[in-house]
Amino acid sequence: xxxxxxxxxxxxxxxxxxxxxxxxxxxxxxxxxxxxxxxxxxxxxxxxxxxxxxxxxxxxxxxxxxxxxxxxxxxxxxxxxxxxxxxxxxxxxxxxxxxxxxxxxxxxxx
Amino acid sequence: xxxxxxxxxxxxxxxxxxxxxxxxxxxxxxxxxxxxxxxxxxxxxxxxxxxxxxxxxxxxxxxxxxxxxxxxxxxxxxxxxxxxxxxxxxxxxxxxxxxxxxxxxxxxxxxxxxxx
Numbered sequence: 001x002x003x004x005x006x007x008x009x010x011x012x013x014x015x016x017x018x019x020x021x022x023x024x025x026x027x028x029x030x031x032x033x034x035x036x037x038x039x040x041x042x043x044x045x046x047x048x049x050x051x052x053x054x055x056x057x058x059x060x061x062x063x064x065x066x067x068x069x070x071x072x073x074x075x076x077x078x079x080x081x082x083x084x085x086x087x088x089x090x091x092x093x094x095x096x097x098x099x100x101x102x103x104x105x106x107x108x109x110x
Numbered sequence: 111x112x113x114x115x116x117x118x119x120x121x122x123x124x125x126x127x128x129x130x131x132x133x134x135x136x137x138x139x140x141x142x143x144x145x146x147x148x149x150x151x152x153x154x155x156x157x158x159x160x161x162x163x164x165x166x167x168x169x170x171x172x173x174x175x176x177x178x179x180x181x182x183x184x185x186x187x188x189x190x191x192x193x194x195x196x197x198x199x200x201x202x203x204x205x206x207x208x209x210x211x212x213x214x215x216x217x218x219x220x221x222x223x224x225x226x
Contacts, residue, residue, distance in 0.1 A: 004152070035217075042114070042201065043153070043217040088152050095166045096205075096213060097143065100152030 006089055006101035013109050018076040020104045022089030025070060032065065033090040033098065034074045043088065046074070076106075084108045112136075114218035116202050122224045123192055131187045131221045135204030142185050143203040143215060144177055145169075153201055159185060192225045199223070 003025045012018045024032065030051050035043040049056045049063045049072070056063045062075040076083055086105050090098040115134045123129050135142050141160055145153035155169040159179045170176075174192075179185040189196055199222050203215040 040219070042219040043203075045214060045216070048214070090152075095158065096141070097155040097158055097166060097169070098145075098153070098215060099155070100145075102150070102152045 004089055004091055004099050004101035006087075006104045008102065009105045009107070011107040011109065012079050014079060014081055016079055018074075018079045018083070018106055018108075020074045020076075020087050020089075020106065022072040022074075022101055023070055024072065024089070024091045024099075026091055026093065026099070027067075027070065028094065031092045032063075032072050033092070034061075034063065035088040035090060035100075037086045037088065037103070046087075079106075079108050081108045081110060114202055114204050114216055116200075116218040116221050118221060119219065120222045120224075122226065124226050125192060125194060127192050127225075129189050129192055129223065131189075131200050131223070133185045133187070133202030133204075133218060135183065135185070135202070136206075136216060139204035139206050139216075140182070141205040141207070141213060141215075142179060143205075144185070144187050145201040145203065147199045147201055147220070149198075156187070156200075189223075192223075194225050197223055197225045 006022045033048040034046045060077045064073045086103040088103045089101040117132045143158045144156040147153045157177050158166040161182045174190045177187045199220040201220045203217045205213040205215045207213045
């Protein structure tokens with residue numbers, strides 16, 4: 001079945017890089033997504049990667065995909081206090097519904 | 111509209127009552143999704159509409175849950191005989207191009223349902 005797993009918590013210092021990891025099970029997923037959720041707010045799409053790509057960079061965000069190991073990571077360069085949030089990895093199913101991980105809470109210390 | 115909106119933002123009800131949660135998608139978006147997010151968990155898919163019809167309702171947990179989208183725009187999620195386990199944040203998302211794996215979903219702020 002479809003399943004997505006993430007580590008639950010990450011703490012970094014402001015200015016450091018953050019790396020959030022995710023594993024998924026559905027090898028047929030075409031797109032993989034990273035969403036950000038701040039307290040009281042909805043899910044904000046950060047970035048996505050197509051399954052035939054290894055890497056995608058978007059300003060401070062770098063997504064790495066290892067399709068063989070079904071491993072996805074999100075690197076945030078120069079992490080700021082405003083990056084503190086919960087980050088969700090999600091894979092798309094054949095019908096378009098998203099399968100989410102349980103979320104990684106990123107804490108950024110000044 | 112500027113984004114997906116959901117009403118009410120908070121709903122407190124008693125066990126056994128009926129509730130309706132409303133979602134207004136982004137104007138012109140043809141696909142609409144409902145998800146449920148329990149505390150400390152990621153969102154879980156409930157149902158997906160393509161226009162007025164439910165294209166995938168495999169995530170609805172039981173027959174107490176029902177959703178409609180009669181005119182292909184606003185959707186209402188209906189929960190009968192609510193139970194304490196239904197307490198969660200109910201999220202709505204819409205996408206522009208009729209769903210499918212290449213179609214970005216935009217989420218609303220959610221409705222927090224508390225069943226006492």
